[in-house]
Amino acid sequence: MVLLALNAGAAPAAPSSQYPNAADSDPVKLGWMVGSPPPADRILRFEDGSYFKFPAMRWSVAHFRELMPTVNISRGLQPAAPLPRALRDDIDGLEFKRLDTGETMRWRASLAANYTDGIVVLHKGRIVYERYAGALQPDGQHAAMSVTKSFIGTLAAMLVAEGKLNPERKVADYVPELAVSAFGSATVRQVMDMTTGIRFSEDYADPQAEVWAHAAAGNPLPKPKDFSGPRSYYEFLQTVQAQGQHGEAFGYRTANTDALGWIIARVSGQSVAQLLSNRIWSRLGAEQDAYMSVDATGTPFAGGGLNTGLRDLARFGEMVRNNGFFNGQQIIPAAAIADIRQGGKPADFAKAGYTLLPGWSYRNMWWITHNDHGAFAARGVHGQTLYIDPKAEMVIARYGSHPVAGNAANDPTSLPAFEALATHLMKDGN
Amino acid sequence: MVLLALNAGAAPAAPSSQYPNAADSDPVKLGWMVGSPPPADRILRFEDGSYFKFPAMRWSVAHFRELMPTVNISRGLQPAAPLPRALRDDIDGLEFKRLDTGETMRWRASLAANYTDGIVVLHKGRIVYERYAGALQPDGQHAAMSVTKSFIGTLAAMLVAEGKLNPERKVADYVPELAVSAFGSATVRQVMDMTTGIRFSEDYADPQAEVWAHAAAGNPLPKPKDFSGPRSYYEFLQTVQAQGQHGEAFGYRTANTDALGWIIARVSGQSVAQLLSNRIWSRLGAEQDAYMSVDATGTPFAGGGLNTGLRDLARFGEMVRNNGFFNGQQIIPAAAIADIRQGGKPADFAKAGYTLLPGWSYRNMWWITHNDHGAFAARGVHGQTLYIDPKAEMVIARYGSHPVAGNAANDPTSLPAFEALATHLMKDGN
Incomplete structure (x- = not known):
């Protein structure tokens, strides 16, 4: 893993x-x-x-x-x-x-x-x-x-400062595929500051924690024949469910950075x-x-x-x-x-x-x-x-x-x- | 592959x-x-x-x-x-x-x-x-x-020129594990010049060609559960069989370079x-x-x-x-x-x-x-x-x-x- x-x-x-x-x-x-x-x-x-x-x-x-x-x-x-x-x-x-x-x-x-x-x-x-x-x-x-996350956040802040990314817009405006996920209704700013209301546990002691599905999706090795989960980071992000409200609290959840990476890729074309x-x-x-x-x-x-x-x-x-x-x-x-x-x-x-x-x-x-x-x-x-x-x-x-x-x-x-x-x-x- | x-x-x-x-x-x-x-x-x-x-x-x-x-x-x-x-x-x-x-x-x-x-x-x-x-x-x-091969050959020629590798010695003198293979009885020089008598077909049209076993051995992906072949380049090299005599003809066979790489690693410690x-x-x-x-x-x-x-x-x-x-x-x-x-x-x-x-x-x-x-x-x-x-x-x-x-x-x-x-x-x- x-x-x-x-x-x-x-x-x-x-x-x-x-x-x-x-x-x-x-x-x-x-x-x-x-x-x-x-x-x-x-x-x-x-x-x-x-x-x-x-x-x-x-x-x-x-x-x-x-x-x-x-x-x-x-x-x-x-x-x-x-x-x-x-x-x-x-x-x-x-x-x-x-x-x-x-x-x-x-x-x-x-x-x-x-x-x-x-x-x-x-x-x-x-x-x-x-x-x-x-x-x-x-x-x-x-x-x-x-520490990677701060590089990604810096790139996003750069695109904001350059007027290429509007932090008040909804994530789904930039990545329509995320409309089906809890990310879709969050603002870019909430993703950038990790105040989204998403269900993403990084409790490694819990085999049901979402971080395991995230890791399995992103694992570059060939998937097992009976594998039925998401098969890439982007596929995983589309499965993220809501938990709580956006914008109410900081919650350190890695999936936010991957979502931000997707937004950056769409906005920059790179x-x-x-x-x-x-x-x-x-x-x-x-x-x-x-x-x-x-x-x-x-x-x-x-x-x-x-x-x-x-x-x-x-x-x-x-x-x-x-x-x-x-x-x-x-x-x-x-x-x-x-x-x-x-x-x-x-x-x-x-x-x-x-x-x-x-x-x-x-x-x-x-x-x-x-x-x-x-x-x-x-x-x-x-x-x-x-x-x-x-x-x-x-x-x-x-x-x-x-x-x-x-x-x-x-x-x-x-x-x-x-x-x-x-x-x-x-x-x-x- | x-x-x-x-x-x-x-x-x-x-x-x-x-x-x-x-x-x-x-x-x-x-x-x-x-x-x-x-x-x-x-x-x-x-x-x-x-x-x-x-x-x-x-x-x-x-x-x-x-x-x-x-x-x-x-x-x-x-x-x-x-x-x-x-x-x-x-x-x-x-x-x-x-x-x-x-x-x-x-x-x-x-x-x-x-x-x-x-x-x-x-x-x-x-x-x-x-x-x-x-x-x-x-x-x-x-x-x-x-082209990699010429880099490896240059490293070997360097070690020879520096007196660290004797091209007239047998391969098995440097890599005892290769004594069981056809390489063991070849000289280092024969490996360096690809005049070894080894069975190593690179005919990709032939599913029995040794190059396939070589590629499977070197494949870094996890091996299938029922995989029974050699599991690394070094393991593969130990399975190489004789064909013809050493020193009689040039035969372009990639396995020679991998064997030379092994010799170089043993001699140099790197x-x-x-x-x-x-x-x-x-x-x-x-x-x-x-x-x-x-x-x-x-x-x-x-x-x-x-x-x-x-x-x-x-x-x-x-x-x-x-x-x-x-x-x-x-x-x-x-x-x-x-x-x-x-x-x-x-x-x-x-x-x-x-x-x-x-x-x-x-x-x-x-x-x-x-x-x-x-x-x-x-x-x-x-x-x-x-x-x-x-x-x-x-x-x-x-x-x-x-x-x-x-x-x-x-x-x-x-x-x-x-x-x-x-x-x-x-x-x-x-």
């Missing part, structure tokens, strides 16, 4: 302590898929789910394309945009207080605690910190998981992968191509299928921090970034019950902290994040492979670390 | 005239996999073979990764090596005589006749001609088919994809990553799984033309290139019966013309080729999607065109 879209904020299913720690689960040391051939117990397969069991998953997050079909997101052929380096040695020792226990922890220790595969910190556009672990290298690509390449990746000075997983009809998995190099994730974050301007050009209209940064309604967000994220909101598929730095983030399961702190002029791109999917497992040792680093960087005045 | 390794020199199965011409089979015009979703009759799938039927195949050759798992061949993060441009307008009108009918044809017309997807001509290291058609763009990647990235692609100043298809155990398809950008294929050719030196460094030992260029034994080659390739030989997985220019080539089905003419200081990289697999279908309008262009370029004295 394709487990790429787990709830980015859900409570942990099990305490982290039941898993081997970062050193003991090091995918390089464990030697997945190494050898000619690899030993039988080190071969990972997509078809049987072995690729996504912990700790094997720590290899897979940096090797998805070796397990499934994917579509390229070309960087174009132009030179990479330089990311100047101004590395600092005072960050590893930075102290912060864990959100859960209140204990003091050092930055360096937080990396292993969070099973960080790679982290880049930009301050004023310069790399001040960069570390790799797990199966990730500077020239490798890592699964962004639901798949989200093509649009991401043409409008962002090829203008960003990315140093590597990115890619997305696809279903059996070639549709990219908008809800969670993106894979990128870590520094390129940081470049994207720096572009967003600079209100859409990067690599010598305005890549995304400033109005689109402003609309992300203003956030959604914290009251809507509060209904979703994220106790670790008080006062936050969700807008254009981004998570908005509403803290006094105006920080906002893209977030994906197992610790993927792009954290942007405008006041501190700081961007943190982190890929990880935490054994627990929900970010509630790593937020206690991530969010206060990010805030402490922001404060620390601001002290220098340089 | 995976049909990536068809005999690069076999006679055509049917006359080209039964197929729509290049314009009528234009994959962009036909709109494969375009739309959200694509129309049902424009969706291509790996599992049912629809992706490789003509004319759909013309899309697939530039989109293999969207249909199957693949492994990246990183270019690294350094700048691309420049390929200076000195475009000429006198090439389209160049005339040559077709090998088959003797009729005069113009260069420009040969491109459509050969279903060329892209062609780059370097003269003295500068791009003098460049065209794209079909589904290929400068920033896209195309299947190299059996897969051929990793070795290609580390030793060549990351030093070549390639402008794009390349990739290879993989089997269910992650083994790259050495016999035909490579996909590259067209200009990068030209860069590789220019490196070989310059005896291993390119992008400011000696990438492949000059001795390895010399060993390729000297060729094999034309008498061995003649036994294979390629009537269009008189006096040629095969060495280190390259095709050697032994003409008075010392030209040699990498060749793959459906028109893939890298043609190097040392005397004319010319390199031609061409990707294509000819409806007929065997190159005998396109050689009559390719080889004399290449020779005429070489002569033409030499006239200038510049």
